Amino acid sequence: MIHRMIAVMALSFISMGVIAQANASDAHDNQTTELLAIVHASKLVDLTHSFSASTPVWSGFGQASITPAKDPKTGQPYTIEKNGFRANYFSMVGQYGTHVDPPAHFDAHGATVDSIPLNQMILPLVVFDSTGLLHKDPNHALSVNDILAWEKVHGRVPSGSFAALRTDMSRDWDTNPARFKRSPFPAWSLAAVQFLIEQRGVVAIGHESLDTDTTPRMDSETWLLQHGHYQIEAMAHLDQVPATGAVLIAMWPKVKNGDGFPARVMAVVPADVSQEH
Template sequence: MIHRMIAIMAFSFINMGIVAQAKAGDVHDNQTTALLAIIHGSKLVDLTHSFSSSTPVWSGFGQAIITPAKDPKTGQPYTIEKDGFRANYFSMVGQYGTHVDPPAHFDAHGATIDAIPLNQMILPLVVFDITGLLQKDPNHALSVNDILDWEKQHGRVPSGSFAALRTDMSKDWDANPARFKRSPFPAWSLAAVRFLIEQRGATAIGHESLDTDTTTQMDSETWLLKHGHYQIEAMAHLDQVPATGAVLIAMWPKVKDGDGFPARVVAVVPADVAQGH
């Protein structure tokens, strides 16, 4: 079901221009109808945090500054009452809120956010839930053995997947920002990241924390980005998606030569999968 869903979505996106001109009953209309039926019948889970000027962020970057846009001639903010519209200026690092780290974040020759192919932004989603391990080991790093144990229950990690790590850290994002920014914290081991990429063919990874590693050396993040893969950090609501069977859609502004940017990430959970979760 999951691969059929992705195939229909990809087919429809590629033929979007043709569909607009197709006659009633045309095969493209049928594909579009099938795609919409799947999406409208699915559970949509927002895996994205809202962000503000007080959002948790790495101390080396600092908080965002969000101010009203002003008329350059008068210096006064635009308002709906006076001007019929309003707008904001945003001054912040690209790695803010739920965000994408492209290879270029760590690799001078790596792909920037505008160069990541669209077909790498719509992927099968697998979720590794390590919350049950955190009572004994609050800073547990997902291991290769953890992945193998997961596969005994859920089957082999599909090639081309987006692999997400559930730790429930995201629940502290608004409720307890100081705890959210704690260090150390549960994350990935380098061995697990390499295994997923090299042995299982994963396309990208994501996690709830602001960093990939349980150590300060950033070995996992460095290896991942320098090997041409992107990641999504500060994900939310991974407790609301199943271990397998959903599709992840990750989108971000197409900033030329961008080294990172806030992202909007959604899980599409087909109805039959959602019922079993």
């Protein structure tokens, strides 16, 4: 089911080909109908935090500033009552809230947010749940042995997938931001990231924390980005997604030469997978 869903999404969202047969219109209609039927029957999980001026962020960046847009002639904010509309100015670092880190974030020659291919933004999703390991080791870094143990239960990590790390840190995002920003924290090990990329063909990774690991030089994040892969940080609600069987859709504004930006990320969990979870 998961492979069929990916195929239908690929045809509907990112295919640029043209069907030459006489029944091309019917074929497109059938594909659209099939896609909508799958999506409407699926569970949609928002993996994105809302952000505000008080959202947790690395102290080196500082908080966002969100202010009303003003009429440059009068200096007065636009309001619905006076002007029929309202708008805001946003001043913030690209790595704010749930966000994408493209290779360019750590690599002067790496891909920027506008050059990441669309087919790398719609991927099979696998979730590694490390919460059971945190009772004995609250700052556990997912290891290769953890991945191998996961595979004994769920099967081999599919090539071309997005790998997410569930730690439940996201539960502190709004309620206890000081705890959310703690360091050390549960994270990825460099060996695990390398194994997923090199041995399993994973396209990108994601996690609930603001960083990939807690090493002084951010070894895992540096290696990942400098090897041409992107990541999503500060993900939410991974506890609502099964270990396998869902599709991740990640979108962000197409900032020219952008080296990071808030993202909107979701999981599509097909009905048969949702019932098993």
